[in-house]
Amino acid sequence: MWRQPMVLATGSILPFSVAARSGLMKITLKLFAGLSEYLPANAVRNAIVLEVPESCSLNDLIDQHRIPRDLVHLVLINGTSRQESERDDPILNDGDAVAMWPPVAGG
Amino acid sequence: MTPEQQTRYSRQIKLPQVGEAGQERLLQSRVLIIGMGGLGSPVSMYLAAAGVGHLVLTDYDQVDTSNLQRQIVHSQANIGELKATSARETLLRLNPEVSILALDYELDGDELIAQTERADVLVDCTDNFPSRFEHNRVSLATGTPLVSGAAIRWEGQVSTFIPKHPSSPCYQCLYPDTGIDAATCAMEGVIAPLVGVVGSVQALEVLNLLLKTGDGLSGRLLVLDGIAMEWQTISLPRNPDCPACSKK
Numbered sequence: 001m002w003r004q005p006m007v008l009a010t011g012s013i014l015p016f017s018v019a020a021r022s023g024l025m026k027i028t029l030k031l032f033a034g035l036s037e038y039l040p041a042n043a044v045r046n047a048i049v050l051e052v053p054e055s056c057s058l059n060d061l062i063d064q065h066r067i068p069r070d071l072v073h074l075v076l077i078n079g080t081s082r083q084e085s086e087r088d089d090p091i092l093n094d095g096d097a098v099a100m101w102p103p104v105a106g107g
Numbered sequence: 108m109t110p111e112q113q114t115r116y117s118r119q120i121k122l123p124q125v126g127e128a129g130q131e132r133l134l135q136s137r138v139l140i141i142g143m144g145g146l147g148s149p150v151s152m153y154l155a156a157a158g159v160g161h162l163v164l165t166d167y168d169q170v171d172t173s174n175l176q177r178q179i180v181h182s183q184a185n186i187g188e189l190k191a192t193s194a195r196e197t198l199l200r201l202n203p204e205v206s207i208l209a210l211d212y213e214l215d216g217d218e219l220i221a222q223t224e225r226a227d228v229l230v231d232c233t234d235n236f237p238s239r240f241e242h243n244r245v246s247l248a249t250g251t252p253l254v255s256g257a258a259i260r261w262e263g264q265v266s267t268f269i270p271k272h273p274s275s276p277c278y279q280c281l282y283p284d285t286g287i288d289a290a291t292c293a294m295e296g297v298i299a300p301l302v303g304v305v306g307s308v309q310a311l312e313v314l315n316l317l318l319k320t321g322d323g324l325s326g327r328l329l330v331l332d333g334i335a336m337e338w339q340t341i342s343l344p345r346n347p348d349c350p351a352c353s354k355k
Contacts, residue, residue: 032332033262034290045335070287074330074341081328081341099339101330103282105289106259106297107146107234 024051025094029061032101038067054094058087061098074101108134112204116158124320130158136317137161139222139251141214141242142232143190144168145292145302146256146309148180150230153310155198159317161206162198163222165214166190177299215241224249228313231255232306236282236289240351243278246270247352252316253278256309260295261333263305266343267312267324270352275325276343279351301333 030047031039039048052061062072075082076099077092092098108116108127112134119125125133136159140151143166154162170178170185170193178190185193191209198207214222223229223245231242231253239255246253246268253268255278269275308329315323328341347353 032330033260034295046332073282073287074328076339076341079339079341081343101262101264103236103287103289104257104259104262104264105234105236105239106257106292106295107142107144107232107302 023054025054025056025092025096026051027056027061027092027095028097029065030097030099031065031067032099033104034102035067035071035100038065040065052092054092055090056092057090058082058092058098062087062100067100071102072100073103075099076101112158115202119157124318129318133158133314133317134160136227137163137225138228138230138313138317139163139165139226140230140232141165141238142234143178143180143194144174144232144234145177145297146232146258146306147194147230148178149303149306150232150256150310150313151194151198152180152201153307154313155202155205155207157310157314158202159205159313161208163208163210163226164191164194164198165210165212165222166194167211167213173293177297177302179303219245220249223251226251228316229253230309230313231278232309234291236284236287239278239282240284243268243351247277254309254312254316256305258302258305259290259292259297261298261301263301263331263333264328265305265308265312265324266328267316267322269316269322269325272322272325274345276345277349277352280346280349281328281343284351298333301331304331304333 028047028049036046058075077096116130120130138159140147143164168190170181170188170190180194180197189211191211195207195209229246229251247270250270256265268277312323326343328343330339
């Protein structure tokens, strides 16, 4: 049976398969450097508050914003760096701030 | 130290972490700076002004008009000159008593290893990953501390890697050498003072290392968002499986 995808408070959409698993939580997503172009138009500067399912993973956030995974180098949750191996795990909590940085080598 | 040197460096000598002994140490120190662009400019200028006695500058590029917005060691009159030579002129005007070796070709292979071995600190101010990985390998091979900075658009990063420190990560713990491609300032743009801020932090890290005031950013990555004016320091653990440093 077709069910409408979950529409986030910001206008971003998570697929129902993700949204249906549990309740919702608010997180702040901040994209730095070249990643900022992947933020929705209603983002404020380089950040947006999202309402996401409790089961949402970092890769869900990355994919939903159509960010190429290999462009996401550093991922911080509340200022603490997280390993790439954790990106499919439901490690987010309500109120978390997620920051993502691309590789930076300019000089 | 001569009376003139005591006057020139008096504001540093006043600091208990420096003193005359620390200033003498700086005067006897040797620092290798690779890349004389946006980051290499403030790094070299501050280290020369602070009295780091021996600076080795390397860059094979020439000064272009598009460099002048941020590469403040070069000026209008230097357009078309080799950057290493142009930078040397500026630094000697800042502080004529500093010894400056300008290498205006790509420093690699055995000569890169030899210059790194002779240096107390290696400062990476380059603009591409392949060079950065090579400098990391040479830092690990020689045991010379590496101060690495990077900047683009409005964002910057700095960290320090100390190979002789058992728990220190290396640059490849931060960036796996997977052929990742990085955007350049020519592609993405860069706001002028950003490289000044990041390069100045690198220069400060070098002085911390030379004066042995602490480990600075070893084991941590400093990231700067120049629009939000947010600084964050991120814990940077050593990767036990890092192909570059796990067998050090």
